Amino acid sequence: xxxxxxxxxxxxxxxAYHALKDINLSIDKGSFVALVGPSGCGKSTLLRSLxxxxxxxxxxxxxxxxxxxxxxxxxxxxxxxFQSYALYPHMTVEENLTYxxxxxxxxxxxxxxxxxxxxxxxxxxxxxxxYPRELSGGQRQRVAMSRAIIRNPKAFLFDEPLSNLDAAxxxxxxxxxxxxxxxxxxxxxxxxxxxxxxxTMADHVVVLRAGIIEQQGRPLDxxxxxxxxxxxxxxxxxAMNFLPATVADGGAAMIDLGNRPIxxxxxxxxxxxxxxxxxxxxxxxxxxxxxxxxFDAPVAFTESTGSTTFVSTATxxxxxxxxxxRRMVTNGDLVGLAFADAAIHVFDGTTEKxx
Amino acid sequence: MRRLYSSLVDGRGFDLCLIGIPLAFxxxxxxxxxxxxxxxxxxxxxxxxxGSFIRPWVGFENYRQLxxxxxxxxxxxxxxxxxxxxxxxxFLLGFALALFFWTNFPGASWLRGLFLVSWVMPGLVVGAVWxxxxxxxxxxxxxxxxxxxxxxxxxxxxxxxxxxxxxxxIANIWLGASFNMILLSVGLSSIPGDLYxxxxxxxxxxxxxxxxxxxPMMRSTIGALIxxxxxxxxxxxDLFAAITAGGPSNSSNVAQYWAWDLSFKQYDFAKxxxxxxxxxxxxxxxxxxxxxxxxxxxxx
Numbered sequence: 001x002x003x004x005x006x007x008x009x010x011x012x013x014x015x016a017y018h019a020l021k022d023i024n025l026s027i028d029k030g031s032f033v034a035l036v037g038p039s040g041c042g043k044s045t046l047l048r049s050l051x052x053x054x055x056x057x058x059x060x061x062x063x064x065x066x067x068x069x070x071x072x073x074x075x076x077x078x079x080x081x082f083q084s085y086a087l088y089p090h091m092t093v094e095e096n097l098t099y100x101x102x103x104x105x106x107x108x109x110x111x112x113x114x115x116x117x118x119x120x121x122x123x124x125x126x127x128x129x130x131y132p133r134e135l136s137g138g139q140r141q142r143v144a145m146s147r148a149i150i151r152n153p154k155a156f157l158f159d160e161p162l163s164n165l166d167a168a169x170x171x172x173x174x175x176x177x178x179x180x181x182x183x184x185x186x187x188x189x190x191x192x193x194x195x196x197x198x199x200t201m202a203d204h205v206v207v208l209r210a211g212i213i214e215q216q217g218r219p220l221d222x223x224x225x226x227x228x229x230x231x232x233x234x235x236x237x238x239a240m241n242f243l244p245a246t247v248a249d250g251g252a253a254m255i256d257l258g259n260r261p262i263x264x265x266x267x268x269x270x271x272x273x274x275x276x277x278x279x280x281x282x283x284x285x286x287x288x289x290x291x292x293x294x295f296d297a298p299v300a301f302t303e304s305t306g307s308t309t310f311v312s313t314a315t316x317x318x319x320x321x322x323x324x325x326r327r328m329v330t331n332g333d334l335v336g337l338a339f340a341d342a343a344i345h346v347f348d349g350t351t352e353k354x355x
Numbered sequence: 356m357r358r359l360y361s362s363l364v365d366g367r368g369f370d371l372c373l374i375g376i377p378l379a380f381x382x383x384x385x386x387x388x389x390x391x392x393x394x395x396x397x398x399x400x401x402x403x404x405x406g407s408f409i410r411p412w413v414g415f416e417n418y419r420q421l422x423x424x425x426x427x428x429x430x431x432x433x434x435x436x437x438x439x440x441x442x443x444x445x446f447l448l449g450f451a452l453a454l455f456f457w458t459n460f461p462g463a464s465w466l467r468g469l470f471l472v473s474w475v476m477p478g479l480v481v482g483a484v485w486x487x488x489x490x491x492x493x494x495x496x497x498x499x500x501x502x503x504x505x506x507x508x509x510x511x512x513x514x515x516x517x518x519x520x521x522x523x524x525i526a527n528i529w530l531g532a533s534f535n536m537i538l539l540s541v542g543l544s545s546i547p548g549d550l551y552x553x554x555x556x557x558x559x560x561x562x563x564x565x566x567x568x569x570x571p572m573m574r575s576t577i578g579a580l581i582x583x584x585x586x587x588x589x590x591x592x593d594l595f596a597a598i599t600a601g602g603p604s605n606s607s608n609v610a611q612y613w614a615w616d617l618s619f620k621q622y623d624f625a626k627x628x629x630x631x632x633x634x635x636x637x638x639x640x641x642x643x644x645x646x647x648x649x650x651x652x653x654x655x
Contacts (some may be wrong), residue, residue, distance in 0.1 A: 053552050074558040086549035090571045099567070100557035149558070 004029040004064055004187040005050065005155060011058030012045055012211075019045045021211040023059070026153075027204070032181050032188045034202035036195055037234070042211040047100045047191045052076050064154050079148035080157040083164065085140045087132040093119075093143050094128040100151045114150055122146045122180075138169050143179070149184065151214050156181070158190040162197065174201055195235050199223070229352035232279050232345060238310065241285075241319050243278040247271065253278060253346075258316035263311050267272070268346045268355045275349030282320040284343035287311065287327060293336030299329050311335070374588070381559055398629035405624065417629040426605050426613075433520055434589075434609040437527075442584040444528035446577075448536025456536070457543050467540065470533040478530065482597020485526035489513055489598075496525075516606035519599045526594050531587065535580060542576030543569070578648030586640040589634055602614070610634055 005027040012020035020042050027033050030104060035043040048054040050061060052073035060069045067074045087096050095102075098111040106114075119125045122142050132140055141161065158177070162170045167347075177200050181188050192198055198205045199219045206216040207230075215227040216302055226232035228241075233239045245253040249268045254261045255278060270276060290296045300314035308329040313319040313335075321337065329335055346355045359566055362368035391408070396417055398410040421427055466486045473481070480591045491511035500506045513524040546569065554564045570577075592611050601608035601616060608616070610630055618627030 010357065051552075051556060053555070073552070073555040076556075078556065080553070080556050082549050082553060084547070084549055086547070086553040088550060088553075090574075099554070099559075103554075103557055103559045103563055103567075147553075147557075259520065 003027065004028045004031075005189065006062045006131070007046070007050075007059065008062075009059035009137075010046070010049065010056050012042070012049060012054065013057045018253065019211050020049070020056070022039050022214060023211075023313045025206060025216070027187060027189065029187055030185050031203045032178065032190065032201060033204045033206060034190045034192060034198035035206050035208060036192055036198040037208035039193060040210075041208040043191045043208050044159055045191075045211075046208070047080075047159055047189060047236065050155075051078055051157055053078050077151075077153050078155045078157055079151050079153040080159065081141075081144045081148055081161045083160040085132075085144040085161075087140060087143055087147075089132050091276075092129050092131055093124060093135070096132065096143055097124075097128075097147050097150050099147070118146045118150045120207065122125075122149070137165050138173065141165060141173060145180065154187070156188040158188065158192075160192055161190075161323060162192075163194075168199075177201065181297045187218070196237060199235065205235075207234060226279075226345065227354055227355070229277060229279070231349070232354075236281055236283075238282050238320050240279045240281050240345070241317075242347075243280070243317065245275045245276050245278050247276055257295075257297065257319075264294065264344075265341070266346050267344055268340050270346070270355055276355065277347040277349055277352070279345035279347060280319075280339055280343055282310075282322040285321045285337050285339045287321060287323055287329065288336035288338045290334045290336050293338035296334050296336050299331055301331060301333055302327070302329060313337075362407055366460060370487060372481040392628050392631050393635075395625060396632045400625040400628075401570060413625075417625045421626050421629050426608070430608050430610060430613050431604060431609065433605075434611075436520060437591075437609050438585060438588050440521075440524045441527045441531065441588045442581060444524065444582060445531040445535045446580065448528060449580075450533040450539050452532065453539035453543055456540060467536070468535060472533075473530060474533045474537075476530070478591070478593025479652060481526055481530050481595045482594045485522070486513070486598060487530070489522050489525070513599050514602055514603055519603060519607035520609075523594050523598050527588065530594070531584065534587075535584070538576060538580050539573070542573045546572045564601075565567075575648050579645055582641040582645035582648065586638055586645075589638055 003026045005025075005293070007023045007025040010020055010023040011018070023046060026194075035046055035136045037043050045054055049056045050063075052068065052071060052075075056069065059346060060067055062068060063076060063078065088099065091099065094112070094115045097115045098106075101111045101114060115128060115349060118126070119128055123143065124139070124142055124146055127135065127139060127143075132143065135143065141164075144161070161177070162173055165173060177190075180186075190198075190201060199222075202219060204216065204327060205213045205219050205222055209221065209230055217233045222231060222235050226235060229242065233242070243255045245264070245266075248254050248263065249272055251265055251269065252263050253266045253270075255264055256262075264278065266276075266278065287293075297313040297315050297319060299311055300318065301312045303310040304326060306326075307324070309323045309325070311321040311323065311327065311329060313321070314332075319337070347353060348355055359368065363372065385418050394408075394411075397412060397414060399413045399416075400410055404410045447626045452467075452470065456463045489496055489512040491497065491509050493512065494512070495582040496512070497506070497509050500510070510518060512518045550568055550572075551564055559567065589611060592615065595607065595609065599607040601612045611634065612629040614634070616627075617623045617630065
């Protein structure tokens with residue numbers, strides 16, 4: 001695997017605001033990388049810096065072995081799909097697709113041919129002579145992607161491309177984008193705030209917060225071994241349950257759920273008396289009859305979607321349990337909560353890092 | 356009765372009332388004088404028949420006589436020059452200023468607002484100011500041109516027949532450029548920024564982006580502005596009255612000033628009306644173009 005994109009020590013300041021803090025990231029050729037994080041975490045800034053639309057204030061960016069830090073966007077040979085699609089409203093679909101070729105002086109006949117080829121693969125053949133305003137959201141999305149494909153760039157950059165689509169179309173386009181990436185053997189960088197998109201589409205997920213890379217790795221590694229409380233809470237839906245606890249003797253921790261302390265064996269060693277956070281994913285807890293699980297808790301609320309039941313407990317802090325299928329529990333019932341040792345994540349109480 | 360009442364309070368009747376009031380206003384204050392003027396251009400009018408609407412019908416006689424006058428074609432030529440030069444000057448200067456302020460340097464919006472001062476000033480005041488600036492003996496305009504070595508001797512802008520029309524054109528460009536700038540600024544700022552980013556990533560340089568994104572996206576604004584410019588320029592009367600009064604020897608006379616001169620100085624109301632009708636036709640064509648170009652706005 002050769003490296004296609006490399007950020008080394010990238011910093012970005014907006015006046016006094018430090019938007020990107022010493023970012024080091026290398027992206028392999030042909031991989032699909034998702035930058036994910038809450039809004040304001042710097043993921044879009046990082047992508048725009050890669051495109052050259054933002055000037056970085058420190059460090060270097062290289063694309064295909066060439067340092068591009070000082071190059072303007074048009075010399076970087078990357079294509080971007082914008083959240084708003086940014087289609088040229090005064091041009092037909094065909095003209096939109098071939099704009100880059102026209103700028104580079106490709107002849108009209110060749111442009112037409114290229115547009116027809118790309119349109120055939122993305123299902124736009126019938127729409128080539130329409131204007132963007134005459135297209136649906138999904139069609140516009142396809143035009144934006146085709147406009148990127150036609151150039152055969154060194155990298156595809158996606159800036160939250162699915163956030164303007166409705167939920168059903170979003171799921172569909174997710175697969176379509178990934179299939180396109182695989183077919184073209186392209187290198188893609190995909191910005192999203194939706195961790196599901198990141199988990200399902202990417203080979204490599206980079207979680208950002210406040211301009212810092214919190215963790216990066218394969219999607220399931222992030223899910224199984226989150227490096228800190230933030231990543232643990234961000235990856236996975238519904239979010240992980242966090243219970244404050246104090247380490248006791250004998251490899252156990254005492255959890256305080258509001259009424260009486262509960263003793264729980266933890267799979268890691270920590271000094272006695274240390275404050276820790278116990279993390280358990282909702283989908284790793286199963287409901288049992290009272291007394292048969294690790295501890296009992298009263299039910300506060302249940303929501304059922306038909307295939308899944310979400311149960312929250314009347315404890316402080318509240319615990320969320322996801323059960324597959326339908327579960328006939330009602331508010332106020334006492335239930336037992338069972339989970340495996342492997343499902344327990346322990347984080348340091350102050351640094352929030354994984355122990 | 357009840358239905359009529361409810362329609363008047365909240366229904367079609369109410370809508371018609373809302374439209375009716377400005378429509379009546381327009382008919383009384385614009386429509387009637389306009390028709391009166393058109394009718395008058397086909398009649399024989401003198402000082403004694405001025406008060407009555409029923410006057411001898413002469414057909415196109417007024418027009419025929421008007422065109423036969425030796426100053427007709429020169430004045431039409433001046434009008435065309437005045438229109439073309441004023442619109443081109445106002446538009447180019449306005450576009451340059453709009454692009455300049457678009458770069459959004461500190462204080463840009465404040466300075467842009469200040470530019471509007473030239474537009475809100477009455478034409479007669481602007482005329483008076485430019486009389487001083489263009490003055491042949493001690494005018495600032497001559498001084499600047501002389502220091503730049505564009506001219507060697509003084510140019511008597513207002514009294515030299517070669518330059519008299521241009522002195523009004525210069526003042527008119529100054530007067531109208533800021534209005535052009537504001538409209539073009541609005542047009543520029545309504546182009547979404549990500550189009551430029553997309554074009555930049557597609558490999559377009561600054562000049563290519565201007566030709567392929569900015570100009571086409573501004574087409575309706577530009578069309579509207581040119582036709583508005585045509586209308587405003589044909590209405591420009593004050594500057595002529597203040598700067599040259601059409602002279603010397605009609606060298607800076609234009610249709611709109613001539614119409615006033617014929618009607619209210621020579622009391623030849625019929626010919627004055629005939630010129631106005633010719634101008635109405637031109638303005639009508641411009642208005643049609645204006646309405647069409649604002650209707651075909653391209654917005655994503």
